[in-house]
Amino acid sequence: MDEEYDVIVLGTGLTECVLSGLLSVEGKKVLHIDRQEYYGGESASLNLQQLYEKFKPGRTPDESLGRSRDWCVDLIPKFLMANGELTNILTHTNVTRYVEFKQIEGSFVYRWDKINKIPANESEAIYSSLIGLFEKRRLRNFLQFVANYREDEVSTHKGFNLDVDTVDDVFNKYGLEEGSKNFIGHAMALYDNDDYLTQPARETIERVMLYAQSVARFGKSPYLYPLYGLGELPQGFSRLSAIYGGTFMLGTPIKEVLYEEDGSFKGVKIEIDGEEHIAKSKQVIADPTYFPDLVKGTSKLIRTISLINNDQLPFRHNENSGQIIITGKETKRTNDIYMALIGAEHKACPPGKSIAICSTIIEGDKPPHIQLETAFGLIKVKSFDHTFMGLSDLFEPLDDGSKNGIFISKSYDATSHFESVTEDIKDIYFRVTGKPLKLTKLEEGEFNATA
Amino acid sequence: MSATQGPRLAQFKLVLLGESAVGKSSIVHRFVKDSFDDFRESTIGAAFLTQTLKINDNTSVKFEIWDTAGQERYKSLAPMYYRNANAAVVVYDITQSASLERAKVWIKELQRQPNYQDVTIALVGNKLDLEEERQVSEEDAKLLAEQEGLLFFEVSAKSGDGVLNIFQEIAKKLPVEEQLNKIHQKSASKVNLQRPSTNNQTTCCA
Ligand SMILES: Nc1nc2c(ncn2[C@@H]2O[C@H](COP(=O)(O)OP(=O)(O)OP(=O)(O)O)[C@@H](O)[C@H]2O)c(=O)[nH]1
Ligand SMILES: [Mg+2]
Numbered sequence: 001m002d003e004e005y006d007v008i009v010l011g012t013g014l015t016e017c018v019l020s021g022l023l024s025v026e027g028k029k030v031l032h033i034d035r036q037e038y039y040g041g042e043s044a045s046l047n048l049q050q051l052y053e054k055f056k057p058g059r060t061p062d063e064s065l066g067r068s069r070d071w072c073v074d075l076i077p078k079f080l081m082a083n084g085e086l087t088n089i090l091t092h093t094n095v096t097r098y099v100e101f102k103q104i105e106g107s108f109v110y111r112w113d114k115i116n117k118i119p120a121n122e123s124e125a126i127y128s129s130l131i132g133l134f135e136k137r138r139l140r141n142f143l144q145f146v147a148n149y150r151e152d153e154v155s156t157h158k159g160f161n162l163d164v165d166t167v168d169d170v171f172n173k174y175g176l177e178e179g180s181k182n183f184i185g186h187a188m189a190l191y192d193n194d195d196y197l198t199q200p201a202r203e204t205i206e207r208v209m210l211y212a213q214s215v216a217r218f219g220k221s222p223y224l225y226p227l228y229g230l231g232e233l234p235q236g237f238s239r240l241s242a243i244y245g246g247t248f249m250l251g252t253p254i255k256e257v258l259y260e261e262d263g264s265f266k267g268v269k270i271e272i273d274g275e276e277h278i279a280k281s282k283q284v285i286a287d288p289t290y291f292p293d294l295v296k297g298t299s300k301l302i303r304t305i306s307l308i309n310n311d312q313l314p315f316r317h318n319e320n321s322g323q324i325i326i327t328g329k330e331t332k333r334t335n336d337i338y339m340a341l342i343g344a345e346h347k348a349c350p351p352g353k354s355i356a357i358c359s360t361i362i363e364g365d366k367p368p369h370i371q372l373e374t375a376f377g378l379i380k381v382k383s384f385d386h387t388f389m390g391l392s393d394l395f396e397p398l399d400d401g402s403k404n405g406i407f408i409s410k411s412y413d414a415t416s417h418f419e420s421v422t423e424d425i426k427d428i429y430f431r432v433t434g435k436p437l438k439l440t441k442l443e444e445g446e447f448n449a450t451a
Numbered sequence: 452m453s454a455t456q457g458p459r460l461a462q463f464k465l466v467l468l469g470e471s472a473v474g475k476s477s478i479v480h481r482f483v484k485d486s487f488d489d490f491r492e493s494t495i496g497a498a499f500l501t502q503t504l505k506i507n508d509n510t511s512v513k514f515e516i517w518d519t520a521g522q523e524r525y526k527s528l529a530p531m532y533y534r535n536a537n538a539a540v541v542v543y544d545i546t547q548s549a550s551l552e553r554a555k556v557w558i559k560e561l562q563r564q565p566n567y568q569d570v571t572i573a574l575v576g577n578k579l580d581l582e583e584e585r586q587v588s589e590e591d592a593k594l595l596a597e598q599e600g601l602l603f604f605e606v607s608a609k610s611g612d613g614v615l616n617i618f619q620e621i622a623k624k625l626p627v628e629e630q631l632n633k634i635h636q637k638s639a640s641k642v643n644l645q646r647p648s649t650n651n652q653t654t655c656c657a
């Protein structure tokens with residue numbers, strides 16, 4: 001009865017499912033378990049019923065909200081960068097067959113009590129009302145430098161050494177004002193606080209490049225979002241894994257984790273149809289909830305989900321979706337507030353409605369909803385009848401798993417996109433397999449059974 | 452009525468359901484490649500195939516076929532599998548009466564899906580070439596199909612008998628015209644990630 005696997009995966013969040021898929025494709029024998037009945041863990045999309053059960057147990061959804069199943073509400077607000085690494089993984093593995101994407105219509109930053117479109121390239125910057133006339137020239141020069149930067153052509157480096165010179169050094173050389181610095185760092189490089197300014201400039205330059213290239217890919221904004229919610233992503237990758245032989249068991253609690261004498265991972269005890277089974281493996285990949293003793297909390301996040309009517313959308317040009325960044329500077333905080341808005345266009349809710357998800361790192365001891373006041377103001381949320389609030393601890397593993405074979409993923413952080421998630425995926429992949437992730441396009445033919 | 456009507460193609464998603472080894476993948480392969488393999492392994496790799504069927508002079512139906520991939524074995528099929536399915540083929544093996552019981556469970560599962568009313572479902576008894584080992588009578592299965600309002604066929608993926616007919620009959624039931632009209636209205640388009648980026652989409656003012 002007992003069986004041996006190359007890797008056991010616990011939890012069906014996005015990180016776990018992508019890894020499960022990639023490892024199965026490589027021919028590894030994967031057993032994938034989730035204690036819950038549904039795919040996705042923290043990265044699932046919930047219907048109304050599930051949303052109320054989670055956040056307002058005992059209460060039934062308002063009739064005005066329509067049918068439960070017409071809602072796919074994410075628990076974490078994240079978008080895909082059109083040119084980002086997750087998009088890359090999706091196209092290489094052909095998981096794009098199972099998930100459809102649409103653009104997010106706009107990317108905005110809150111300033112001077114209103115929301116402003118973020119200029120995405122040098123020509124947009126010229127027309128932006130965000131920036132003063134003289135500043136425009138300087139900003140344009142900076143963005144041109146970024147656009148032309150080529151790692152292997154010293155002439156494009158403009159005398160900078162990106163591994164030594166700090167972001168501030170580069171900004172100052174271009175004579176950029178506080179306002180421009182703020183939006184380059186926060187709205188384009190997508191840092192949620194100002195620590196990056198004193199760091200070597202390379203990462204920031206790369207992030208601005210990613211932003212600009214992502215906008216250039218489809219226009220409007222750098223962001224993509226799957227129809228029916230983010231919960232489609234783990235499902236798509238789970239199918240990839242299954243197609244390549246991965247075994248999936250949902251609704252299966254772990255009765256016991258088994259260890260070798262030296263403390264390394266040995267397997268798990270589970271129950272199938274009332275019968276106990278032991279699944280063995282030397283390696284396990286798990287989300288933090290499966291090994292609470294082996295992780296530490298890093299910061300606390302507040303996330304709120306508001307179900308709103310479309311007339312509460314804060315956009316000026318009838319956009320139906322978007323991201324708004326309220327920088328720390330605007331609210332006298334250290335960390336930015338992110339707001340993600342999606343609606344019926346992305347099949348996330350019934351027509352006429354939208355979903356607004358706000359998130360930020362908790363600072364000080366003001367009550368959480370006060371910390372998000374500015375965001376609620378933008379979407380005219382006055383009572384919290386249709387707002388769901390959750391505090392989440394962000395966890396990361398205490399060690400890298402090299403000794404005990406236990407590889408734990410990080411919680412989904414405060415950033416507004418999946419770049420840090422894919423970094424974690426690649427990092428775990430490296431630790432599990434001992435080699436860096438190299439994506440090769442799966443060919444059409446490889447999908448056909450060996451006949 | 453337009454005079455210059457080119458060939459029209461309506462695309463539909465079709466899912467296969469049924470117990471392991473009843474011949475789901477074999478039916479798909481017979482339909483898509485007109486081939487059969489006596490030693491087909493449990494589905495690995497081939498779980499997404501397409502096949503186009505001409506339904507009249509200028510109209511074709513393209514089936515996007517989703518074959519199960521083992522996730523159903525421990526009741527772990529992802530909801531995305533059913534999502535937006537236009538047709539479902541529920542397969543049993545006429546030589547295994549237990550497989551018809553399992554088919555009934557799948558039919559119930561389908562009936563729980565939100566878009567059930569819009570899904571064309573076919574109940575298919577496979578391995579008709581093994582008539583001498585038959586355990587499920589044609590009458591019993593047919594009666595079940597009638598009660599549940601499903602199309603019904605008996606086929607053999609091995610000989611090919613009746614396989615094409617399943618898909619032709621399903622195609623007749625699909626809302627082809629509706630689908631074609633919808634395509635014309637579609638405005639905010641989905642993005643195609645597989646296509647390499649071109650910059651013909653105006654970002655703005657450049
Ligand atoms: N005699 C006979 N054998 C068949 C027929 N169709 C399929 N088989 C055999 O039945 C076995 C299972 O067929 P598959 O097509 O792999 O079955 P499946 O339903 O896809 O199985 P899973 O992928 O495990 O769910 C194979 O050995 C096939 O060769 C048929 O019409 N007649
Ligand atoms: Mg099969």
